[in-house]
Amino acid sequence: MRFIATLLCFLLAILQPVQAIPTPPIGLRPCCAFGYNLHAQVAGIPVPFFSVDNVIDVDALGGHHYNQGDQSLSTSLLGLSEEHNGLIFTKRAGFIDTAHVRDTADFTYYLFKLNLAQLGHEAQITLPTELRSRQIHWKNQSVSLDPKERVIRSAQAAAFIAFQLSQWHEIAQWFGLTYVSGFHEQASAFSPEDLYSNMLGANLARDVLLANPDANKQEFEKIFAHLFEDELRKLKAQPSSVTQQKIQQLEGIWWDSQRRLPDKWLLLKRDYHLAYALLPNEPTADHVLSLEESFNNDERIEDWVELRLISDQQDSYFNPLLKTVDMPDIWTAKQFHLFALFAKCQDTNAHPLKISPSVEPNGRATTSLCQTK
Numbered sequence: 001m002r003f004i005a006t007l008l009c010f011l012l013a014i015l016q017p018v019q020a021i022p023t024p025p026i027g028l029r030p031c032c033a034f035g036y037n038l039h040a041q042v043a044g045i046p047v048p049f050f051s052v053d054n055v056i057d058v059d060a061l062g063g064h065h066y067n068q069g070d071q072s073l074s075t076s077l078l079g080l081s082e083e084h085n086g087l088i089f090t091k092r093a094g095f096i097d098t099a100h101v102r103d104t105a106d107f108t109y110y111l112f113k114l115n116l117a118q119l120g121h122e123a124q125i126t127l128p129t130e131l132r133s134r135q136i137h138w139k140n141q142s143v144s145l146d147p148k149e150r151v152i153r154s155a156q157a158a159a160f161i162a163f164q165l166s167q168w169h170e171i172a173q174w175f176g177l178t179y180v181s182g183f184h185e186q187a188s189a190f191s192p193e194d195l196y197s198n199m200l201g202a203n204l205a206r207d208v209l210l211a212n213p214d215a216n217k218q219e220f221e222k223i224f225a226h227l228f229e230d231e232l233r234k235l236k237a238q239p240s241s242v243t244q245q246k247i248q249q250l251e252g253i254w255w256d257s258q259r260r261l262p263d264k265w266l267l268l269k270r271d272y273h274l275a276y277a278l279l280p281n282e283p284t285a286d287h288v289l290s291l292e293e294s295f296n297n298d299e300r301i302e303d304w305v306e307l308r309l310i311s312d313q314q315d316s317y318f319n320p321l322l323k324t325v326d327m328p329d330i331w332t333a334k335q336f337h338l339f340a341l342f343a344k345c346q347d348t349n350a351h352p353l354k355i356s357p358s359v360e361p362n363g364r365a366t367t368s369l370c371q372t373k
Contacts, residue, residue, distance in 0.1 A: 034054075090235035159291055208223050
């Protein structure tokens with residue numbers, strides 16, 4: 001009887017529908033540096049007839065298209081994409097960068113499908129390098145999860161790790177990440193609206209997956225597009241004319257219209273605060289976002305799955321920091337605050353307006369890291 005029962009369990013297992021693992025999102029959507037009517041330069045030479053408005057209405061967002069590398073700069077600028085992105089000002093959440101929302105949502109979906117298969121089992125995948133090789137490492141656990149608990153944990157862990165990937169992206173941008181040769185990303189690093197937008201995407205995608213765990217990629221795209229638009233309306237999204245006005249009111253405070261992309265100091269204010277509970281950087285906004293660091297039974301998510309950053313022969317980008325602190329060979333999110341603090345201190349010393357670069361009032365800094373040599 002035991003043999004027959006075992007055989008039946010095996011047959012039931014192999015007859016269950018297999019969830020196809022999607023390809024990982026490729027790159028990031030080409031949007032948005034903070035500002036309006038932005039201009040660019042290449043090798044210090046202004047590019048004529050080029051400007052980026054950066055703002056969008058909720059009604060113009062279009063559908064959601066899982067990023068498979070076809071969200072190029074050219075298709076974005078020419079309006080050929082199935083989706084459209086930009087900055088939207090909301091009364092309850094301040095500025096939202098829709099590209100950041102979508103990027104993290106896509107990674108949440110991707111990691112959710114992997115978690116369903118790997119959570120609790122030793123496994124590892126490697127994502128494309130961002131100054132360091134990004135590895136997702138699953139750890140072996142003796143606990144067996146019932147199907148419902150596996151879905152819940154897979155969604156929670158996917159949102160959490162996807163958000164950590166976005167935190168690392170901000171760090172890598174500040175330290176010199178480039179996607180196009182000669183066009184560095186520092187003008188976007190730690191932009192005040194970035195990580196809040198990323199967390200919004202992680203939360204929304206998690207909610208979609210908890211309610212629709214069997215959704216394939218096309219179904220996820222459709223459901224997420226509707227939920228995202230509904231959420232923006234709940235946050236009291238404003239028309240693009242208001243977003244433009246709000247951005248222009250911050251000219252000379254958050255951004256410098258006299259500078260051209262990719263000048264780092266086009267962005268005058270940044271948010272170096274890396275946390276799993278975020279407030280909008282708009283004084284009158286009240287919509288707090290958060291992500292759980294533990295499952296419902298208080299087990300840490302990182303005891304099950306962890307983001308690891310492995311040297312990829314590009315550590316010279318980090319030499320200024322590595323000269324001041326001892327770092328382990330493998331970096332994890334535990335070290336992220338050191339990178340953010342170092343960036344904040346360096347920007348404080350180098351700011352062209354000799355003001356605090358941080359949107360946070362009374363930001364604290366470690367003296368040893370802020371000292372100049």
